[in-house]
Amino acid sequence: MDLTYKQEIGVGALVLMGLAVFTVGLFWLTGRSIKSTGVKADVVFSNVSGLKQGDPVMVSGVKKGRVQSVKLQRVGRVEVVLELASDVKPRVDASASVGSTDFFGARFVDFSPGDDQKPYLQDGHAIVGTTPPALMDVATGVATRANELIGNASGIVNQQLAEDIHNTLVATQRGLNVLTEAGSGSMIRQTTATLASVERVMARIDTILGNGKRIDSLGANITDLTNELSHATASLNGLLAKVNKGEGTLGRLASDSTLYNDLHKTLNALTDLLTDLKERPGRYVHVKVF
Known part of the structure; x- marks a missing residue:
């Protein structure tokens, strides 16, 4: 027994x-203690992003308490009670925010007790907390902005620029046909100036399409390019009008083979550029998101 x-x-x-x-x-x-020796602080959040009871409270990266309770008062207002160490008692300018410790959703409260020169926070007064945007929200915003930029760039390059280059090619072809038949001293000077203008247009096209400029400056560059193309077209139209009036002599133009060769090379370069732009626009427009 x-x-x-x-x-x-x-x-x-x-x-x-x-x-x-x-x-x-x-x-x-x-994270609880059998005997509580700390202080409590009430914090009000609009969204706690998954914060729960027992999550740590960090002060300058050092754990100084834990989340005692999380309570939804109404939509857009969540009351969180923090249990803090006695040496980080909140003052009137104390602040708190919800942070993430890793990519798996673990949360903590980043707490700042405030300025040591300020008085302590009275009982019954709550701290207004903040919740930074979540990683997924930021990524979604960036993706949406990137899609908008790609769409805008594609519309500008494929429509407006292609039409301007086509108009320039038509005017250049007309001028080349006329220059093989008639010319004069003043016409040679005007043709030389027109050729230089077309070459500047080609350089501007290479600059816009080849150096990967930011999309927000592409619109201004396209406007300048359109003005250059309009100026070149007007010059060629004036040249054609002079030929129709019978001004100049055929002999001086026929003896200047260098001018003909330069203009012919320019026409070929513009034709190749338009063909390559329509077939492979991706080689000339590059979008980078920072």
Whole structure:
């Protein structure tokens, strides 16, 4: 009988010890303390982004408390009670925000007790907390902006620029046909100036399409390019009008083979550029998101 009684006492002691170890372990895992020696602070958030009871409270990267409770008062207002160490008691300018410790959703409260020269926060007064945008929200915004930029760039390059280059090619072809038949001293000078203008247009096209400028400056460059193309077309139309009036002599133009060759090379270069732009626009427009 005595042996049975002793066994029962031993079993009871083991059970009590097991319960004590379990309780201590539970408090340790949840970050709680058996005896609370800290202070409490009420914080109001509009969105806590998954913050829950037991999450740590960090002050300058050092754990100084834990989240005691999270309660939804109404839509857009969440009351969070923080249990803080006594050396970080909140002052009237204290602040708090919800942060993320990793990419898996673990949350914490980044707490600042405020200026040491300011008075302590009175009981019953809540701190207004902030919640920075989540990583997924930022990524979604960036992707939307990138799609808008790509669409705008594609519309500008494929429509307006192609039409301007085509108009220039037509005017250049007409001028080349006329210059093979008639010319004069003043016409040669005007043709030389027109050729230089067309070459500047080609240089501007190479600059816009080849150097990967930012999309927000592409519109201004296209406007300048259109003005240059309009000027070149007007010059060629004036040249054709002079030829129709019979001004100049055929001999002086026919003897100037260098002018003909330069204009012919320019026409070929513009034709190749338009063909390559229509077939492979991706080689000339590059969009970078920073």
